[in-house]
Amino acid sequence: MHRRRPKSRTRSPSGEASSPLHIPRDPTALDHTAPRRTAITRTAPQSFELAARIKEANPRIKIIFGGPHPTALPKESLEFGDIVVTHEGDFTLPEVCRRLRDDFENPVLGDVLGVASKTNDGEIKINKDRPFLTSEELSSLPFPEYTEHEKQYITHNVVNTSRGCPFECEYCSVIDNFGRQFRFTDDDYTIELIKYTIGIRRRPIFFGDDIFNANRGRVKRILSRILDEGIDMPRWFAQVRVESACDPEMLKLMARTGCSGRRSTIPSRRSLRAAFPGSGRSSISTSFGAG
DSSP: OOOOOOSSSSTTTTTTTEOOOOOOOOOOHHHOOEEEEOOOTTHHHHHHHHHHHHHHHOOOOEEEEHHHHHHHHHHHTTTSSSSEEEEEEHHHHHHHHHHHHHHHSSSOOTOTEEEEEETTTTEEEEEOOOOOOHHHHTSOOOOOOOOOHHTTTTTTTEOOOOOOOSSSTOOOOOOHHHHSSSSEEOOOHHHHHHHHHHHHHOOOOOEOOOTTTTSSHHHHHHHHHHHHHOOOOOOOOEEEEEEGGGHHHHHHHHTTTTTTEEEEEEOOOOHHHHHHHOOOOHHHHHHHHHH
């Protein structure tokens, strides 16, 4: 797809200004395909605009949305698309694609767990949720693949080794999207995924785990293996909770393996009390200062 520098700005479905998108007008270029878009709330307007432009170019196309925002607001997403894959899509999306292959115009989706869809008559149907993947299932997923063209535009690599969160911060949507049970890939899988990712294109790594240090013993094992196996890590970053500052051993391992920064999550008051039982405000403040 040829990208042109926009000379004007248009309005997205949300009313926000955004750059126009260049969509091929040849219907055969996009016919009988199912573009997939992952959206968080910040990027939802752009995703909805892109879907609207694609539909304008070829109304026969099926738009599939997934990600946190469509999971939370499937009916809104179906105003611009045809199918929403809720929560984890690792098993759901392939099943949806198989159903589309069987009958593209009228796929049978009523029995597919983790799907919301819109019929040709405009009726919205929201199916039951699919169970979250287990740690064993996460450890059996194939590694992500990229075309040579895609590799040229990688500015940083994302490595995900866990999902879910055992804590209960009132403001956070992680539990709604990935559940309260903390699930993670096994050590061998994680090490091989890191090596594979470095080999794709050497760029800084961001560990996309919602809470990288939820299991500090596991983090220490992984980081120790990186050192023991002599893995030449690029600069890397992760999201951690504030109590990571209370574990000097883990912080040293993070520094030795090339950690250049971390995004510290500020827990809710209830979670802080659970993390620092019997501690007063001074202990919590010290942890923030150390982080």
